[in-house]
Amino acid sequence: MQIERVEVMVVAPKVQRFTWSHDLGEQFMTNTIVRITTKDGHVGVGGVWNCMSFDFDRYTCETLRHMIPAVIGQDATAREEIWQSLWPRVFPLPPQALSVIDIALWDLRGKAAGQPIYQLLGGAMDRIPSYASTPMLDDVPAYLRFVEEMIERGFRAVKFHCWCLPEKDLELARAASKEFGDDVALMLDVENNYDLQSAHRVGAELHDLGFTWFEAPLFDYDLPGYRELTQSLEVPVLPSGNWLQDLTAFRHALATRCWTAARTDVTVAGGFTGGRKYLSAVEAAGMRCEIMSWGTTLISSANLHLMLGTGLSTYFEQAVP
Numbered sequence: 001m002q003i004e005r006v007e008v009m010v011v012a013p014k015v016q017r018f019t020w021s022h023d024l025g026e027q028f029m030t031n032t033i034v035r036i037t038t039k040d041g042h043v044g045v046g047g048v049w050n051c052m053s054f055d056f057d058r059y060t061c062e063t064l065r066h067m068i069p070a071v072i073g074q075d076a077t078a079r080e081e082i083w084q085s086l087w088p089r090v091f092p093l094p095p096q097a098l099s100v101i102d103i104a105l106w107d108l109r110g111k112a113a114g115q116p117i118y119q120l121l122g123g124a125m126d127r128i129p130s131y132a133s134t135p136m137l138d139d140v141p142a143y144l145r146f147v148e149e150m151i152e153r154g155f156r157a158v159k160f161h162c163w164c165l166p167e168k169d170l171e172l173a174r175a176a177s178k179e180f181g182d183d184v185a186l187m188l189d190v191e192n193n194y195d196l197q198s199a200h201r202v203g204a205e206l207h208d209l210g211f212t213w214f215e216a217p218l219f220d221y222d223l224p225g226y227r228e229l230t231q232s233l234e235v236p237v238l239p240s241g242n243w244l245q246d247l248t249a250f251r252h253a254l255a256t257r258c259w260t261a262a263r264t265d266v267t268v269a270g271g272f273t274g275g276r277k278y279l280s281a282v283e284a285a286g287m288r289c290e291i292m293s294w295g296t297t298l299i300s301s302a303n304l305h306l307m308l309g310t311g312l313s314t315y316f317e318q319a320v321p
Contacts, residue, residue: 001076001112005037006068006101012056016321018135020161021191027051031296032060032096036104038076042112046103047298048096048267063097071101079105083273095245095268102271103302117272117302121309128307130316131157131187133294140175147180150320157185157212157315164193166202173202177209189215192240196225200232207235213261213290216240226258236260241292242268247277254285265292266302279310293317 010032017026029051036044050057067086074082079102086098110117118126132150137143147158160176162169169190176186188211194202199217206214213236218225220243230237241263244250254262262282269275282289289312293303300319307313 001042001108002039003036003071003074003076004039006071007035007037008061008064008068009033009035010056010058010061020136020189021164021193022136023164023193024191025053027053028056029295030057030060031298032057032064032100033298034064034100034104036071036076036101036108038108042076042108044076044104044106044108044111045298046100046105046107046271046302047296048100048103049295049299050096060094060096060100063094064100067093067097067101076105076108079109079273083270095270099267099269099271099274102273103266106272117305118308121272121276121305122311123309124311125308128304128313128316129157130318131155131159131185132320133159133189133317134161134320136161136163140172143172144175144179146320147176147184151180151184155318156183157187159187159189159215159317161189161191164190166194166198170202170205173206173209173211177211181210185212187211187213187215189240190217192216192219194218196228199225199229203229203233203235203237207233211235213238215263220244223253223256223258226253227256230257230260238263238290241265241290245269247274247281250278251281254281254287259287261288261290263290263292265294266306267295267299268292272302272306275306276310279306279312282312283310288312288314290314291317294319 012030019026031047031049033047106117132155194217203214215238220239237260264278266275269278291303291307291313293300
């Protein structure tokens, strides 16, 4: 299982582009794919995704250019040792670069063992409900039509990405609750856009409207603000999950009860090796972790394995379309 070859591909398909907030232009989604081949012919594949506002991302690939020489010749089964050795000693690296190598190494392990990764991670579940995770749409009627379509497809939960403007967002929340609140679990994600006062006001009404959770009202770094919201609001409060990329900081947020439930992603946490550490901390804190799974198939399926393996998530996030 000695690593002989590592290939990196940056893929930017020509697809319709979306956004998740009034202040963001259409987002350019890039997939960075890594294929690791061992001397005895085993192949492992991993993928991560990035979003940028003006052009396709290349920095994850360029970072990997400086990491791959340290991987060549290593024992592919020594995942923890490789994971530890790739952490930089001077300046931090994008977490996706570390994650995509680790995901590919776990793919190698699963193929060699003849088992899916979620079973190697503990196999806590073999299925999980899914919610439809929307892009930003034009207006309230467009969202209501969208929810109707999702119900026809079989979804029983929907998370709104919308304008991230409190009054407009509440207009949508009221209409959706009135129309579908008895039949569908509803969540609101406002992409770190509110101030504390607006978050209090919107969160209080979301509870009255029966929303399942309120996601990313503040920047993830605003731990005191999140702590205040979590203690004062009855609706569950979650972070975006993208920003706390350090396990010590993540554990501190858990210990000080900054959120009702945690949130992270296999591509943010450093792959499956890091993701297990994050989820172990969540379990020790007696909490849930609503893992993200945005991205195309390689990314969403990796997060699905992490969810099923650990059993600490309520839903799989299905990006729609």
